[in-house]
Amino acid sequence: MAVFGAFFVFLLVRLILPGSSPSGHDTAFVRVVDAVSKLSIPFLLSVFPLYAALRGVKVYEEFVEGAKEGFDVSVKIIPYLVTILVAIGMFRAAGGINMISDALGSTMNAVGFPSDLLPMVLMRPLSGSGTLGMFTELVERCGPDSLVTRMGGTIYGSTETTFYVLAVYFGSVGIKKTRYAVLAGLTADLVGVVASVIICRIVFG
Amino acid sequence: MLNYIWLGLVVVAVVIGGYTDHLKEVAEESFKMAESAVMKTALPLVGIMAMWLGVMRLAERAGLVALLARMMRPVMVWLFPEVPADHPAMGAMLLNMAASVLGLNNAATPLGLRAMKHLETLNPRPGVATNAMCTYLAINTSSIQLIPATAIAVLAAHKSTNPTAIVGTSIMATGCAAIAAVAAAKFLEKLPMYRLKPVPERGPGRSASNSADAPGDLGPQDQVSVAASPTALQ
Numbered sequence: 001m002a003v004f005g006a007f008f009v010f011l012l013v014r015l016i017l018p019g020s021s022p023s024g025h026d027t028a029f030v031r032v033v034d035a036v037s038k039l040s041i042p043f044l045l046s047v048f049p050l051y052a053a054l055r056g057v058k059v060y061e062e063f064v065e066g067a068k069e070g071f072d073v074s075v076k077i078i079p080y081l082v083t084i085l086v087a088i089g090m091f092r093a094a095g096g097i098n099m100i101s102d103a104l105g106s107t108m109n110a111v112g113f114p115s116d117l118l119p120m121v122l123m124r125p126l127s128g129s130g131t132l133g134m135f136t137e138l139v140e141r142c143g144p145d146s147l148v149t150r151m152g153g154t155i156y157g158s159t160e161t162t163f164y165v166l167a168v169y170f171g172s173v174g175i176k177k178t179r180y181a182v183l184a185g186l187t188a189d190l191v192g193v194v195a196s197v198i199i200c201r202i203v204f205g
Numbered sequence: 206m207l208n209y210i211w212l213g214l215v216v217v218a219v220v221i222g223g224y225t226d227h228l229k230e231v232a233e234e235s236f237k238m239a240e241s242a243v244m245k246t247a248l249p250l251v252g253i254m255a256m257w258l259g260v261m262r263l264a265e266r267a268g269l270v271a272l273l274a275r276m277m278r279p280v281m282v283w284l285f286p287e288v289p290a291d292h293p294a295m296g297a298m299l300l301n302m303a304a305s306v307l308g309l310n311n312a313a314t315p316l317g318l319r320a321m322k323h324l325e326t327l328n329p330r331p332g333v334a335t336n337a338m339c340t341y342l343a344i345n346t347s348s349i350q351l352i353p354a355t356a357i358a359v360l361a362a363h364k365s366t367n368p369t370a371i372v373g374t375s376i377m378a379t380g381c382a383a384i385a386a387v388a389a390a391k392f393l394e395k396l397p398m399y400r401l402k403p404v405p406e407r408g409p410g411r412s413a414s415n416s417a418d419a420p421g422d423l424g425p426q427d428q429v430s431v432a433a434s435p436t437a438l439q
Contacts, residue, residue, distance in 0.1 A: 030369050033351045037307040044312070048260050052267035059263055066262025070255030073318050074247050081242040087214040089238030093230040094222035096214075125346075136359055144365035150374065153360060157353025157375035158382050160346040166207075168246075169342055170334060172318045173325035177333040180393035182206050184339060185346035187389040192347065192382030199374045 001054060008043055015039070073172050080171025084163050088126045097122045113197055114148045116141070121155060121193050125162040125186060132156075147204050154196040159189045250314070257315035261300070270296030284344075284387065285337040287327070294323030298341055308350045317345060329404040336394045336401075343386035348379055 015035035016028075049059045091097070097119050105115035120134040135156050142148045162185040170178055222231040264270050274281065274296035281288075281295045288294050297320035304313035321338065328335050334342075353375045360368035393399055 027369065027372075030352065030372055033307075037309060037352065037354075040307050041309060041312065044260060048264045048267070048269065051269060052263040055267045057263060057266040062262050062266050063259035067255035067259040069258050069322075070253075070315075071251050073258075073322075074251040074254055077250075078243055078247045081246055082239050084211070085238040085242045085246075086235045087211050087218070089234040090218035090222075090231045091214040093234035094218040094227050095225055096217055096221050099221055099225075132355065132359070135356065139359055139363045139365075144360050144363040145367065149360070150371055153353065153356040153371040154374040154378050156356040157350065157371060158348055158378035160348040162346040165346050166342060168314065169317060169321050169345065170338070173321045173328075174332060175325075175334045175338065178207050179334045179339055180206075180390070180396070180399045181334055181339040181342045182210065184343035184386060184389040184393055188343055188347040188382045188386035191385035192378050195381035196374065196378040199377050203374055204370070 001050065004047065004050060008039060008047075011039055012036070076174065077168050077171035080167040081164075084167040088163065092123075092127060092130060112201075114151065116148050117152055117155065117193075117197075120152055124155070124159050124193075125189050128161040128164060131161070147200060150204050151197050151200040154200055155193050158192040158196055160185075162186055162189055253311050254315045254318070257312055258319060261297070261316060261319055264300070265293065265296070270300065273299050284340060287335060287337045288324070289327075292323065292327065294320055294327065294337075297323050302344070302349060305345070305349050306351055308352055308354050330401070333401070336390075339394065340387065340390040343390040344383060347382035347386040349383050350379065351376060 012035055015038060016031050049063070052062070053059050100122055101115070101118040104118060108118055109115045116138060120131055120138060123130045123134055135152050138152045139149050162182070166178060166181060166185065170176075170181070218231055219228070222228045261270075270293065271291070274291070277299055278290055278295075281299065282290050285295070285298075297316060301313055301317040301320050304310075304316055320341065324335065324338050324341065327337070352372060356371060356375075357368045360371070
């Protein structure tokens with residue numbers, strides 16, 4: 001076990017050392033996190049079974065036992081996903097997001113919120129792929145190093161597709177009455193967006 | 206709330222679609238999304254789910270999950286007061302959050318669903334979300350991650366001179382979102398409209414607010430006698 005741990009420490013150091021990354025100007029922090037996330041899946045997939053085996057667990061049998069649940073859970077979320085995704089798809093196809101963006105645009109500009117970001121922000125809780133498409137379009141329109149693009153990237157990194165997460169997580173255990181979960185999730189998204197705009201203005205403005 | 210949002214999305218879509226002459230696209234998209242929910246999201250999840258649940262089972266059996274949960278105990282007990290400190294749900298939620306922080310998205314979802322399953326075992330009201338579930342979901346939607354890998358990839362693909370410039374701002378913004386998520390969840394759970402009704406068949410609920418609402422502390426035997434009388438059954 002100790003030898004195995006040392007092996008991963010060696011791999012980690014090799015990845016973190018400067019010169020190993022293809023683009024030269026990454027900061028040390030980015031290199032460390034990048035190395036950790038690259039190694040963590042091989043680490044989990046090997047260290048967990050090894051440790052379990054040393055503790056006397058029958059690894060093959062127990063793995064199969066755990067894996068059995070995979071199908072049930074995935075099938076269980078289907079009705080929840082279909083329900084929420086159909087409504088979101090219809091709204092998106094109708095052009096609802098652009099319509100709200102156009103209506104709100106000038107007001108948002110007046111309070112210091114770039115209206116270019118509005119379609120992406122409105123799409124964010126509804127659809128992950130839709131948001132990615134809008135972010136890509138924003139980068140092409142405003143340039144890869146502009147303030148608005150950096151705000152968009154920060155928003156993309158600090159918010160989540162709330163309705164999708166809700167459907168999958170609650171659907172997997174059959175929760176229909178979601179109480180205040182939507183409101184709390186959307187609050188987190190809204191704060192993430194506002195914080196992104198303010199922080200980017202301070203840091204890059 | 207979700208009832209109104211859902212209805213709003215569908216009705217507004219048809220109204221706007223009719224107004225802008227996009228009804229055909231709206232109809233087509235509804236079928237396309239229904240199909241992709243199954244073919245592109247749920248079914249691909251089967252294999253990944255099975256793999257991570259297998260790994261997770263080994264970690265649980267070896268006591269690794271419990272070990273992790275013990276290290277983070279004070280934070281977790283504060284975040285999820287309804288969940289017993291030694292419950293397997295704590296370890297599962299921690300593993301899911303760790304995977305999210307590292308940006309391991311295909312590991313995070315199966316681990317998160319495993320945590321939901323553990324939380325559901327503590328739920329006295331099937332179909333209704335518990336406080337712990339809502340807090341947990343809010344934390345998840347605040348997207349706690351160190352490196353926004355997808356956004357960086359898009360910037361790099363468009364020849365940005367410094368694609369990782371957004372790392373620092375993202376960490377700060379996602380921190381604000383996570384704090385807001387917890388604060389919102391802790392605040393909303395105390396509002397009268399979201400308070401959980403006591404569970405009749407099991408007596409007073411688990412949390413302090415529930416037992417305060419319950420009509421006196423009935424022991425198991427008292428309940429049997431109440432239930433046996435025809436007037437109580439109505």
